[in-house]
Amino acid sequence: MDQPMRMKNNGQISIVLNSQKRSSVRDTLRHESLPQSLPQEHVALKEIEEELGSLVGMEEMKKMVKEIYAWIYVNKKREAMGLKAGKQALHMMFKGNPGTGKTTVARIIGKLFLKMNVLSKGHLIEAERADLVGEYIGHTAQKTRDLVKKALGGILFIDEAYSLGRGGEKDFGKEAIDTLVKHMEDKQHEFILILAGYSREMDHFLTLNPGLQSRFPLVFHFPDYSVDQLMEIGRRMLEEKQYLLSHDAERKIKEHLHSAKNTLSPMAFSNGRYVRNVLEKSIRAQAMRLLMENCYDRHDLLTIRSNDLVFNKGSSE
Numbered sequence: 001m002d003q004p005m006r007m008k009n010n011g012q013i014s015i016v017l018n019s020q021k022r023s024s025v026r027d028t029l030r031h032e033s034l035p036q037s038l039p040q041e042h043v044a045l046k047e048i049e050e051e052l053g054s055l056v057g058m059e060e061m062k063k064m065v066k067e068i069y070a071w072i073y074v075n076k077k078r079e080a081m082g083l084k085a086g087k088q089a090l091h092m093m094f095k096g097n098p099g100t101g102k103t104t105v106a107r108i109i110g111k112l113f114l115k116m117n118v119l120s121k122g123h124l125i126e127a128e129r130a131d132l133v134g135e136y137i138g139h140t141a142q143k144t145r146d147l148v149k150k151a152l153g154g155i156l157f158i159d160e161a162y163s164l165g166r167g168g169e170k171d172f173g174k175e176a177i178d179t180l181v182k183h184m185e186d187k188q189h190e191f192i193l194i195l196a197g198y199s200r201e202m203d204h205f206l207t208l209n210p211g212l213q214s215r216f217p218l219v220f221h222f223p224d225y226s227v228d229q230l231m232e233i234g235r236r237m238l239e240e241k242q243y244l245l246s247h248d249a250e251r252k253i254k255e256h257l258h259s260a261k262n263t264l265s266p267m268a269f270s271n272g273r274y275v276r277n278v279l280e281k282s283i284r285a286q287a288m289r290l291l292m293e294n295c296y297d298r299h300d301l302l303t304i305r306s307n308d309l310v311f312n313k314g315s316s317e
């Protein structure tokens, strides 16, 4: 049985390929969907594609993941031929406004890299400022080191990473950044660091340590969603919960999203989360209506009507 990808304990990508198959992944990588009869060795790629398929848009991210798959696979082939196998740090930075899917993608990447055996454990350690920054001199370096240790073989995902730079020179956040930078270099094939945050803040964050920028070979921008994409995100959320929008409700949400996007500042409009919050509130309002009307037939239970919709007034929630 082929092992599609494997990382040694030392974290380096090891190319252990015993496949005699000459099947090509050309079509797979070129086209949106995979051929039906995918060779067994590329099952991981199919699963990865299905997982990514649940996300609306994000073409750049989807392409990158496939490229990493191809790169690792080809490295195995190279090693089998006695050629040098490349090693590349896969630390990433996710930049984008609120609700554009950064946390969601980081979680998925953790799962995918496990499937691809890019990481020996593939677990995801989610952390924020308080998990890294200590209260006295030396405490921060220790906390950060401990966190990196926990993440070895997996992903360390630091959300709102720019908050580490918040307090300026005297703040212990800087010590956390310096410790991270050191470990990123020393253990660059043993864990993947993903820093996430809003674009402007992350750009400022990168200026805080001269070594930061070059240590993130993969920087992804998560653009704001268009109204159509937001509608699609909403549709998928509802479908998963087994709800539908009436035609009127669909039209009303669309209109509302147009005006919310135009009136709220980019930092205040929380994209996918905004849609999620509207739908969750509306589902509760629908339940209340059904209770009052005492009607529970299948169509009623499924359908969110326009007068069930609850919009956030001027808030970013």
Ligand SMILES: Nc1ncnc2c1ncn2[C@@H]1O[C@H](COP(=O)(O)OP(=O)(O)OP(=O)(O)O)[C@@H](O)[C@H]1O
Pocket: 054, 055, 056, 057, 058, 096, 097, 098, 099, 100, 101, 102, 103, 104, 105, 197, 198, 233, 236, 271, 272, 273, 276
């Ligand atoms: N491309 C997408 N497809 C489907 N759902 C999405 C997509 N992007 C975001 N969502 C949904 O929107 C919500 C917010 O996403 P998420 O928490 O990942 O955003 P974020 O960028 O991490 O936000 P913040 O920067 O505020 O932490 C989640 O419920 C997520 O499922």
Ligand SMILES: [Mg+2]
Pocket: 102, 103, 104, 159
């Ligand atoms: Mg987030």
